[in-house]
Amino acid sequence: MNKEIMMALVTIDHAACRRDGMCAAVCPMGLFDTDGAGFPVFRTGADQHCIACGHCIAVCPASAARHKALPLEDAPLMGEFPVISVPALHHLVRGRRSVREFRDEPVPEELVREVVETARWAPSAVNRQPVHWLVIRTPSEVRRLAGLAVDYLRQISRQEPRYAPLVDRWEQGKDPILRNAPHLVVVHAPDEWSWSTVDATIALTQFELAAVAGGIGTCWAGLLMRAANGHVPLREALGIPADHSVYGALMFGLPRYRYHRIPPRQAARVTWR
Structure with a gap:
């Protein structure tokens, strides 16, 4: 029995x-x-x-x-799955570049969905899973959001003059914020959760690696992230809840150029004990 x-x-x-x-x-x-x-x-x-x-x-x-x-x-059984070799993963990570030049054609929506599906399995503190995803696929909307970020930089450039050249570039018809990317992904999470910054960063990093594996070019959009947390019109355009903050953003699209070499990086600063 x-x-x-x-x-x-x-x-x-x-x-x-x-x-x-x-x-x-x-x-x-x-x-x-x-x-x-x-x-x-x-x-x-x-x-x-x-x-x-x-x-x-x-x-x-x-x-x-x-x-x-x-x-x-x-909760399906895992079964057999392809083994990802350490050299293959090493090559993927070393070959990743911050892409700022994109082709005109959009990334297929199904591919973007697959990347988000991979990213949602990222670990989070005590399994809270606090991350909310916003994927903007329309290039004109990405451009509008970049303009709102520039409005914010224009306001703060008097106190922080390092942003003035970015505003000038925008007024010259260039996009130093989102680099004319066709797409944008933004992650936001509750302010009351102490680990939102860490959880969102892990999730967006997992999104980036999955994107690169799928042939998508990405670049972290730190300027938009800062503006989104300081400029009400941009927050409203993104639809960020009042009790949430933006904890990360990536511009993405199909890379215009292919990179052929892996530039060196600094050696790891490691203390062995």
Whole structure:
């Protein structure tokens, strides 16, 4: 007879459980105990401390651990997947360039969706997953947003004169903000969450690497990011909620040019202990 112990969030199928202790070992919050027979026990009162990371169901080779918020039918088996070699990853990272010259044709929407799908699996503190994505595909809208950022730089250039040349370039018909990129991705997250900056940066970095792997050129849009958090018209144009801040932005598109060499970088500053 299949014996299960039902709990608020976790079900342990005793008939399938191998009593190997892996689910308890990988739980980042330490919410499992072990009973006298060696079976894992989800601790009484632990529901409110569970972050629904899914480690317990992911590690169990027998599918004996069940989580009410994470149904197994929504958690497919990993199966076999292509092995990404260290040299291949090294080459991808070293060959990545900040692209500021783009072709006129748009990036296919399906490819952008695949990149976002990859990026949404980025880790976040206690599995909060606070990142909200805004993808702007219309070049004219990207241009309008760049203009709003220039308006902000024009306002602050008296106190920060280093921005005046950028305003001059814009008035000369050039775009020093988003480089005439056809597309833009912006990430924003709640201000009340202490780790929004880190979580958003990790997610956007994962977006960038997936984009480069798909042949998309990217460049971090720091000027737009600053303006978005200081200029109300730009915030409103982006639709950023009042309790959110912009924590990152990337201009992107198909690269106009192909790079043929990998320029050197400084050696890593490492202290070994």
